Amino acid sequence: MGRPPCCDKEGVKKGPWTPEEDIILVSYIQEHGPGNWRAVPTSTGLSRCSKSCRLRWTNYLRPGIKRGNFTEQEEKMIIHLQALLGNRWAAIASYLPQRTDNDIKNYWNTYLKKRLKKLESGTEGGSLGNMYNSASKPIPRGQWERRLQTDIHMAKKALNEALSPNKMVPLPEPNDTNLSNDIGSIKQATPSSISYASSADNIARLLKGWMKNPPNKVSSKSNSIMSTQSSLNNLAGFDTASSEGTPSNRANGSTNVELSETFESLFGYGSLDYSSNSEFSPSLSPEASTFFQDESRFGTTSIAEIPFSLLEKWLLDDTKSSLDSTLF
């Protein structure tokens, strides 16, 4: 007998999340930290099941998420890992900390799979084709598991080296970072700022929708929502005109700057000052602070980039067969 569905209750809302719901959810998590999802709907008054809240957070609202515009390196990595691991999207996503498994899965299903099909039929050449051909050789399960373990070991080692004070990756000058560039460019920024910027980008999307369809009123079922209401009042000062327009405006610099102010007023975070290395506001609860620090670590150059280069080398090296013979 299977478990009953978690969301079969009457009155549980389904479908796309509204900006109000997003803000309520983010506000709650900012205050309490993620986890204990069961308590989220009751505490916030959201008419969503706990699972839906968790999914919304992990796939969309969580800080450090990079969306869209997969780079060629990411693309190759996904293809290689998919050939190696199969459709284990969570495992694949663990190699791309800024991407969610859902995102990778979608990208694979809607784009890469089709492209590789073309490659297989020989209608498209290039490095991808060669790589896929080499990667499509079946690898015994035990072998790739050992390789993964070795890989993890290498990543940890690289991480330790990267985090040792005398080997820190030099940070760019504050003036070098142009806010009008996309989030990818902000990868060079400090740990706190990358997380913040990504968060702002995430929130940008909900704000965009928010400004399109401003609610007439926001229900206030709890104190949490009341505080959210005041946050929403802050949002009302947001420049409507600048948030209108095409989707490409999402990454627009001026919008991001305004968002930083808006986001700051909403959460009390520090500003988008790349010379600042401050963590999030001390107004956060200890749990939430710990969490956001963890989250921001995930979005850092140190973790995302250093192990990536090693993994990339291993994954993309055409002569990896010789490496295999060395390792095993």
Add this chain to the structure above:
DNA sequence: AAATCACCCAACCGCACAGAG
């Protein structure tokens, strides 16, 4: 301008697993 098509992706569904009691 309207209709149709194709694509993208957020969100849902259901199963599996782990841990607590």
Add this chain to the structure above:
DNA sequence: CCTCTGTGCGGTTGGGTGATT
């Protein structure tokens, strides 16, 4: 052990949107 609960994961769906006719 067994049950219950929370969470993780992969497959799938359906609404939105841009492109094409």
